[in-house]
Amino acid sequence: MAIYREKNFAERRDAAGVAKKALLEKFKARPAADDPAVIARQEERKRILEARAIREAEKEKLRQERLAREAIEKAEREARAEAERLAAEAAAQAEAKAREAEEADRISRVLSDEAERKAKRDARYAARKARGKRMPPSANYG
Structure with missing residues (x-):
């Protein structure tokens, strides 16, 4: 099993210098x-950017067309x-x-039926009045 050993300041300083x-x-x-490889890479990047644009x-353009089509469809639906x-x-x-x-x-119809019933009732009443008052048969023998 390896034992971990902490580096001292000088070792850390030397390692930082080597990294720099x-x-x-x-x-x-x-x-x-002005290297041809760099120029070629830059031109490739320009072509990629132009193609992306x-x-x-x-x-x-497609999105605008889709939005216009959806707006027309929405107007038709409305x-x-x-x-x-x-x-x-x-x-x-x-x-x-x-x-x-x-x-x-x-x-x-209800009002005309009611008026008709009233007219019949009035006719019966008038007929009864026209016949006059009659005495009941038992009243004559008294």
């Missing part, structure tokens, strides 16, 4: 800006719903008028 030197060497080894523009609502309203009004007419007809 490695980073500096890596930076110095980097090709210059074209794709983004196409996506945006127009159909409004027409259906107006038709339902008209049907409800017609039904209400029919019910009112039916109720008025029923009321007029």
Whole structure:
């Protein structure tokens, strides 16, 4: 089993110096800006960015077309719903008028029946008055 040994300050300082030197060497080894490989990479990046911009523009165009199509469909749906609502309203009004007419007809029939019954009752009363008062048969023998 290995025993862990803590590094002292000098070892840590030396390790940091070695790491800094490695980073500096890596930076110095980097090709210059006029190197053909660097220029080729930059041109490739430009082509990629241009292609990405074209794709983004196409996506945006498609999105705008989709939004316009959805807006048109929504307007059509709302127009159909409004027409259906107006038709339902008209049907409800017609039904209400029919019910009112039916109720008025029923009321007029009831009133005419009542007037007819009153007329018959009045006729019976008038006939009874016209016949005059009669004495009951038992009243004559008294």
